Amino acid sequence: MATGTLRGPDMRRMAQSGREASRGGVELAARVGYASxxxxxAVIGVLSLMLAAGEGGRATDTRGAVEEVAxxxxxxxxxxxxxxxxxxxxxxxxxxAVMDVEGKGHTGKGMVSRVVLAISGVIHASLALFAFNLLRGRGGGGGGGNTRGMTAELLSKPFGQVLVALVGVAIIGFAVYQFKQALQGKMLEKLSLTGLAARQRTWVERICKAGVVARSVVFLLVGTFFLQAAVQADPGEAGGLGEALGTLASQPxxxxxxxxxxxxxxxxxxxxxLEARYRRIATS
Known part of the structure; x- marks a missing residue:
């Protein structure tokens, strides 16, 4: 065998090193992503708190939060x-979604979960692009205008009102599912909290549940906006997270x-x- 030729064990070690590096990269991406x-x-919540307290602030969405960071x-x-x-x-x-590292499977429920994950990927890729465009001075419109533009595009299609209504139903269904997950404490199952004291675990559970419930309420309102837009065939009735928070502010x-x-x-x-720090990241 010629000098320098890789032997079988060497090739296996290289392949193993490559797989470990790939898994490490995926885990790093996940943790950095959750932190982001x-x-x-946090920006959305703090701005809303300031608005509620009459100390400035505003009701905004994820794009508005990115703009605030800028x-x-x-x-x-x-x-x-x-x-x-x-x-x-x-x-x-x-x-x-694609590699199914968390074992969702190919059942109907599993495929729905993976589609939702893929949609989440598209949404976050779009938000990242929005951030990079801000760096180039090409910010684009806010979330409300973007939502209404998408709704107007759907309404212009055949059976457009049905399509918009389906979007609303899907968002409401997601909100109800998240609310149920919060009540059952399902979001804690993927967190490795064994190192925390019982008192700390109790507070973590309360905070996580409160957070998911609050987000569910906002998504429930967003889904309702889409249903109203479908019924009235008016894209102006649609709205995103910022509009949902603004609606809450305008109530008694x-x-x-x-x-x-x-x-x-x-x-x-x-x-x-906490997910960025304690979540168990499945990479294969």
Whole structure:
């Protein structure tokens, strides 16, 4: 055998090293991605809290949160970090959907879960692109305008009202599913919390549940907006997260309602930070 030729054991070790590096890269992408989502929801929650308290602030969505990050000192650097983090999360979602690393399977329920993960990947890739476009001075419109534009496009199609209604039903179904997951504490099953004291685990459970419930309430409103747009054939009735928070603020006792949901969104940000730190990441 010629000098320098790789033997079988050497090739197996190289292949094993490559697989370990790939798994490590996927895990890093997931953890960085969850941390980036924590930043986005923390910004949304804090701005909503400020609005509820009459201290400025505003009701905004994920794009508005990215824009807020861009306005901070060293905003360009922060945007790069956030954009890379959101893109990393999109990669993690695509790995979950395509490679089925969490064993969703090919049953009807499993395929629905994987499609939802893929959609989440597309959404976060789009948000990352929005962040990078802000760096280039090409920010584009906010979430509400984007949502209404998409709704108008759907309404222009054959059976457009039915399509918009299906989107609304899907979002409401997702909200109900998340709410049920929160009540059952399912979101905690993938967190490795064995190192925490019982008291700490109790608080983690409460914070995570409150966060998922608050986000479910917001998505329930968003789904309702789509149903209203479908019934009235009016894209102006559609709205995203920012419009949902604004609607809460405009209700009787609006500041209290908004403040409660805003605290929940901050709790959701904490939950995402906990996922970045404690989630068990399946990579194969």
């Amino acid at each position: 989502r924590a930043v986005v929801y 306005r901070q000192p060293f905003g360009s650097v922060l945007l790069v970090l956030l954009g890379v983090g959101l893109l990393s999360f999109a990669v993690w979602r695509f790995v979950q 006792f609006g500041p209290w309602l908004l403040g409660l949901v805003a605290l929940g969104l901050v709790a959701y940000a904490v939950y995402q930070a």
